[in-house]
Amino acid sequence: MIQVFNTFGRRLEELSVENNTIKMYVCGPTVYDYLHIGHGRTFVAFDAMSRYLRLKGYNVIRVQNITDIDDKIINKAKETNTSWEEVANTYSKDYLDNMNALKVKIDLHPRVSTHIKEILEFIQGLIDKGHAYVAPSGSVYFDVTSFPKYGELSNTKMEEWNQGEEFLKEKKHPFDFALWKAWKPGEPYWDSPWGKGRPGWHIECSTMATRYLGEQFDIHGGGMDLIFPHHENERAQSESLIGKKWVKYWIHVAFLTINGEKMSKSLKNIIPLKEALKEYGAEVLRYWFLSSHYRSSLDFNENSLQQSKSSIERLKDAVSIVKDIIKEGPKSYASDDDIKTQKEIITKISEYNEFMSNDFDTSNALAKIHELANIVFTKLQYSRDLLGASIALEGFRQFNEVFGVMDKELGEALESIDKIIDTVIEIRNTLRNKKMYDLSDQIRSALADAGIKILDSKDKSTWRFQ
Ligand SMILES: Nc1ncnc2c1ncn2[C@@H]1O[C@H](COP(=O)(O)OP(=O)(O)OP(=O)(O)O)[C@@H](O)[C@H]1O
Numbered sequence: 172m173i174q175v176f177n178t179f180g181r182r183l184e185e186l187s188v189e190n191n192t193i194k195m196y197v198c199g200p201t202v203y204d205y206l207h208i209g210h211g212r213t214f215v216a217f218d219a220m221s222r223y224l225r226l227k228g229y230n231v232i233r234v235q236n237i238t239d240i241d242d243k244i245i246n247k248a249k250e251t252n253t254s255w256e257e258v259a260n261t262y263s264k265d266y267l268d269n270m271n272a273l274k275v276k277i278d279l280h281p282r283v284s285t286h287i288k289e290i291l292e293f294i295q296g297l298i299d300k301g302h303a304y305v306a307p308s309g310s311v312y313f314d315v316t317s318f319p320k321y322g323e324l325s326n327t328k329m330e331e332w333n334q335g336e337e338f339l340k341e342k343k344h345p346f347d348f349a350l351w352k353a354w355k356p357g358e359p360y361w362d363s364p365w366g367k368g369r370p371g372w373h374i375e376c377s378t379m380a381t382r383y384l385g386e387q388f389d390i391h392g393g394g395m396d397l398i399f400p401h402h403e404n405e406r407a408q409s410e411s412l413i414g415k416k417w418v419k420y421w422i423h424v425a426f427l428t429i430n431g432e433k434m435s436k437s438l439k440n441i442i443p444l445k446e447a448l449k450e451y452g453a454e455v456l457r458y459w460f461l462s463s464h465y466r467s468s469l470d471f472n473e474n475s476l477q478q479s480k481s482s483i484e485r486l487k488d489a490v491s492i493v494k495d496i497i498k499e500g501p502k503s504y505a506s507d508d509d510i511k512t513q514k515e516i517i518t519k520i521s522e523y524n525e526f527m528s529n530d531f532d533t534s535n536a537l538a539k540i541h542e543l544a545n546i547v548f549t550k551l552q553y554s555r556d557l558l559g560a561s562i563a564l565e566g567f568r569q570f571n572e573v574f575g576v577m578d579k580e581l582g583e584a585l586e587s588i589d590k591i592i593d594t595v596i597e598i599r600n601t602l603r604n605k606k607m608y609d610l611s612d613q614i615r616s617a618l619a620d621a622g623i624k625i626l627d628s629k630d631k632s633t634w635r636f637q
Pocket residue numbers: 198199200201202209210212213243392393394395396397424425426427428433434435436437438
């Protein structure tokens with residue numbers, strides 16, 4: 172059983188979906204600046220969830236939008252004396268490149284600017300059903316009084332709702348929000364039945380999520396800042412149009428902070444992902460993001476990134492030992508201690524899975540994988556038990572399927588690469604035995620250039636990726 176924490180109702184719920192398929196929509200970035208490590212944290216958190224769910228046999232369809240029309244994009248274009256399209260394209264590319272580098276798999280990246288027709292139909296539907304009205308300016312607003320459940324998702328009381336908005340004058344109710352914003356000179360526009368204008372922010376996600384995932388889908392997520400007003404408004408307009416429950420599980424990721432403050436483009440305290448990737452690499456960043464539970468905040472800290480790096484090294488050492496034992500082949504006898512160790516390994520792997528199934532607790536799951544590595548260092552390394560090693564390798568594989576921090580060591584196509592490297596090392600050993608050190612050193616340095624480290628010991632040479 173997999174349990175997830177639903178922001179709606181604020182409790183753990185058993186995950187239950189139709190046809191073994193999980194439809195997931197995550198709110199993507201507004202592309203007016205470089206993607207930062209805060210975005211990275213949220214997107215990797217949903218990536219780990221998707222990977223775990225796939226490992227458990229679910230089909231996962233993941234849609235994540237690109238907000239390419241927004242006040243902030245228009246302002247950036249004005250500031251930099253270019254077009255909004257240029258701004259949106261530059262930063263969309265940065266976003267997509269970073270998602271690739273971070274190994275985050277997304278099935279569809281719909282953009283607002285290519286869904287105007289669908290957005291207009293959605294808004295018209297709301298007007299027809301009496302949930303929206305056209306103001307004299309040509310802007311269209313959602314009427315919150317027409318949706319009595321407004322505020323339920325975010326647990327927001329009417330008196331606490333933030334009212335500061337530019338369109339206040341023409342709204343029927345201070346909490347109504349814009350579905351369509353009438354054109355102002357200097358802004359991009361599209362034609363609509365209500366005159367020139369552009370979509371408001373919330374309507375894009377309702378329209379695109381419903382278009383690609385259906386009128387009811389399973390997981391809708393983003394960072395915690397989106398609970399109110401964005402997701403509250405998305406829910407209001409979607410459930411008003413569809414007339415039934417829209418999303419089953421609302422999942423929100425806590426902030427990545429820097430000096431205790433949310434990392435955010437508007438606060439200008441960002442560390443761009445592409446720079447962090449250059450400095451630490453995808454594996455260390457993924458490990459660090461996932462080292463704390465997704466509902467706890469994570470403060471940027473150079474030391475913890477360095478620690479993540481050494482923790483991965485430790486796991487890679489354990490994997491390398493396990494693979495060596497497997498290469499040695501079966502023995503004819505397993506001792507009582509071997510059998511005991513095999514059971515301990517199985518227990519660690521099942522505890523890892525239990526933590527992952529408990530609201531994707533990557534932090535505690537990770538601790539179990541380190542305990543598994545401990546068993547390798549203290550027991551398997553000496554006992555050389557093949558069965559224990561095979562089970563441990565399976566555990567490391569399950570871990571890596573989610574964390575994605577040892578793909579070279581554990582990924583596909585590995586066996587043939589393994590064989591090639593083994594052969595090269597055998598040749599090198601023959602050369603050394605024949606005292607042809609020049610050639611054997613040449614092989615060692617060529618392998619080092621390819622990121623492969625040879626570990627020579629008295630009676631044999633093993634290797635691992637660096
Ligand atoms: N510091 C952060 N930690 C975790 N998630 C974040 C952080 N900043 C943004 N996100 C999430 O990333 C996604 C894209 O957010 P968005 O483009 O609005 O970023 P932003 O930096 O908050 O921008 P802005 O400064 O304009 O508010 C959203 O799901 C958002 O909640």
